[in-house]
Amino acid sequence: MATAENKQVVLQRYIEEAPRETDMAMGRGKIELKAPKGSAALLVKNLYLSCDPYMRGRMRDFHGSYIPPFVLSQPIEGFGVAKVVDSDNPDFKAGDFISGLTGWEEYSLIRSTWQLRKIQPDDSVPLSYHLGLLGMPGFTAYIGFYEICSPKKGEYVFVSAASGAVGQLVGQLAKLHGCYVVGSAGSSQKVDLLKNKLGFDEAFNYKEETDLDAALKRYFPEGIDIYFDNVGGAILDAALLNMRIHGRIAVCGMVSLHSISDPKGIQNLYCVVPKRIRMQGFLQSDYLDKFPQFLEHVTENFKQGKIVYIEDMNEGLETAPAAFAGLFSGKNVGKQVICVARD
Amino acid sequence: MATAENKQVVLQRYIEEAPRETDMAMGRGKIELKAPKGSAALLVKNLYLSCDPYMRGRMRDFHGSYIPPFVLSQPIEGFGVAKVVDSDNPDFKAGDFISGLTGWEEYSLIRSTWQLRKIQPDDSVPLSYHLGLLGMPGFTAYIGFYEICSPKKGEYVFVSAASGAVGQLVGQLAKLHGCYVVGSAGSSQKVDLLKNKLGFDEAFNYKEETDLDAALKRYFPEGIDIYFDNVGGAILDAALLNMRIHGRIAVCGMVSLHSISDPKGIQNLYCVVPKRIRMQGFLQSDYLDKFPQFLEHVTENFKQGKIVYIEDMNEGLETAPAAFAGLFSGKNVGKQVICVARD
Incomplete structure (x- = not known):
């Protein structure tokens, strides 16, 4: 043997x-x-x-x-x-x-x-x-975007950690859906990929912004309809200030809150009331019955060159x-x- | 004239x-x-x-x-x-x-x-x-409970500011719906009203609790399915720790966050991901088409003695x-x- x-x-x-x-x-x-x-x-x-x-x-x-x-x-x-x-x-x-x-x-x-x-x-x-793309992170993007964000054509979408395993697909699905999409990432190389390879409308390096609220106001003068949150922390706090009425926040991960115990916490959660924001945590594993349709949708778009990874x-x-x-x-x-x- | x-x-x-x-x-x-x-x-x-x-x-x-x-x-x-x-x-x-x-x-x-x-x-x-009861606060309770909380019979419901204009009706609607209901309030007199007049299963004075997390664990050993949040702040933070999987938080008001600028912020928002919590702000004014059915439902129950105010x-x-x-x-x-x- x-x-x-x-x-x-x-x-x-x-x-x-x-x-x-x-x-x-x-x-x-x-x-x-x-x-x-x-x-x-x-x-x-x-x-x-x-x-x-x-x-x-x-x-x-x-x-x-x-x-x-x-x-x-x-x-x-x-x-x-x-x-x-x-x-x-x-x-x-x-x-x-x-x-x-x-x-x-x-x-x-x-x-x-x-x-x-x-x-x-x-x-x-x-x-x-x-x-x-065709595994857990891709499925997370698919479920988060279609099942949690209730996207409509023409809406303003913000994605954090946008070049990451999940974020890059969220942005591309949102573009395919007819949304305006801005991503944040932590280096100029990633920002470049978002704009020039992944098809985001705009992208910015959050580490170069001294005022995240001002950055979001610059990229979303009309406000944000959908925030796909991969990080939590300060970016979530700034996004809350910039959500539009009836905005939705899909909470996929909170890297910054988990790893660094942030004594500031989230300060702007009160915005959910006047703006009637729906904020929802989710796990892809609750939606496994939708895995086959995800695979078909994403594989098809990938083969047609409409999605890259x-x-x-x-x-x-x-x-x-x-x-x-x-x-x-x-x-x-x-x-x-x-x-x-x-x- | x-x-x-x-x-x-x-x-x-x-x-x-x-x-x-x-x-x-x-x-x-x-x-x-x-x-x-x-x-x-x-x-x-x-x-x-x-x-x-x-x-x-x-x-x-x-x-x-x-x-x-x-x-x-x-x-x-x-x-x-x-x-x-x-x-x-x-x-x-x-x-x-x-x-x-x-x-x-x-x-x-x-x-x-x-x-x-x-x-x-x-x-x-x-x-x-x-x-x-039959005005804006009552309608807020009605919309928040039925439209935002997605209640099911037998679920565990927590209401803060529970003897207030909104909270007292939320608790009674939840009891009529077959839920187990606990309220928090800020005096022993209010706790007494919650238990002996408003029909809550349990109630506690949050000002007497040194550890709100421990208090909620005592009243909800199985966790909370629905938290109807009238206050925000420290009680919301403790509730987040005690929510059950697929729990819902209706955010009606955040008195504590609005009036006192709390440098701590909300620390436990990360719980929304593993617990798949849906948190939703709302305003009754978005649901005015439901006002007639609210009036009928609450008036009827009031006249039958099933709701007090x-x-x-x-x-x-x-x-x-x-x-x-x-x-x-x-x-x-x-x-x-x-x-x-x-x-």
Whole structure:
């Protein structure tokens, strides 16, 4: 029976603030390249792994969330694209490509096969896109925009962290819907991508703005109908001041509030009353019945060249801790993916 | 042509923080008890005047809100119940009772008759109730509960400022809907009314709680499905921590955030994502087409004894400035009304 070396990225300690590279460590194990008889499991070779901000929540020693913490000294769990090496499950066979929750390691034994999705390889769509454009972040953008924002043609849409895994698709869906779209990001390179590659009407670097309220008034003299919030904090506070009557705020993530304990809090929430704002948090996992229509819609537009997607691909499992930590300082440009192996 | 003395309450200066009695002053004018020919106006005798928290917004020199500021040295404008003395409008005649926007004075000339509602006097319903239970506050409760909260039988409902003009009806509607209802208020007298007169399942005095999060965990061990927010601030922050998944927050008013500039802001807004909370500001005026069904529903339940209403009635126009200022320190017990004249 074949046994292989199995490099891993494990969690060293639970975190309190933003994750650092040193909170993770490389480990080395051995693994039998076989799915045990009667286990209904799959033994997979991991190809691409996804770095997603929500994973920070699982690095905290907090059991009250919608998803449990990682286990210390065990490989980190996250979305990945993998190739089946051995299957004890009649729904999968060796050679199949799958996406779903796997481990940050070279090979994984996956017992929770119900959460896996089989991928039909398609030369016109990179495999790794099943972690971004066609995966959880893309689905988050799709649900957030269509189900939570109640968009109408011609409306003014603001997206924060706009070049990120979710934001870049939100902006493009909004453009396809006939909206006017402005994005914020944290570097001039990202602003350039938003305007020149992703088709946003305008974009700005929030780090260069001393007054976010004034910046939003400049880009939205008529106010904002829809704010797709990927960050919380000061940008949310400024957006509240600039919402139009009956505006909607889809709250997708609050990176700034989670990682930095901000003693200022949100000051402008009172605006929701006179402006009759609807503010709604959501998780894509509540809408999984809509996944097939999402896949069809986005794949079709991608193939027609109406949607593009920017990935930040790191080579090698060893790069994962730094890449993950980099998410929270905005080091990544586009969707952060780790390539463990190409096939 | 009869001319009468006309005592008035006028705004002396625009305010920055909470209104004080001395921001208003008594004035004395004269008024012709006649609606000018061709004006389509009404000359009314004001009977009952309503003190409502939203009026604070009109005391500020700020023109960007949904309603313009008051004019200095002019009578304050607010909801009232009045009797028509003279009418130049074919829809009204002398002797009719009306409710709507009028002045804080003994007699008013009302030119905006489109916003008036004719009241059919009914011995079983006090006239002043058209400023509370059957007026704007009651309609706010009705819209907020049924249209914004999406209530389901058996859900856990929390109401702040629960003995106030809006809160007391929200709690009773929620009980009639089959919910479990807890209210917070600022005195033991109000807590007693909530439990023993208004039919709340539980109630507590927030001023006696050193830890509002712990208080809510005590009253809602299973969490809160619906929070009807009349205050904002620290109670909203604690409620966010205690919401259940897919909880709803109807934001009706944020007394604490408006009047006291709170440097803490709202700290726990991040909860909206993992808990998928929908938070929505609203104004009753967006739903006026539902006013007739509100009136019928609440009047019917009131006549059957299934709904009660607590008023805090002050006698005499002179008492209005202190009564209004008292709203913001919670001096009133129930809906604050000023009796100017009984008929």
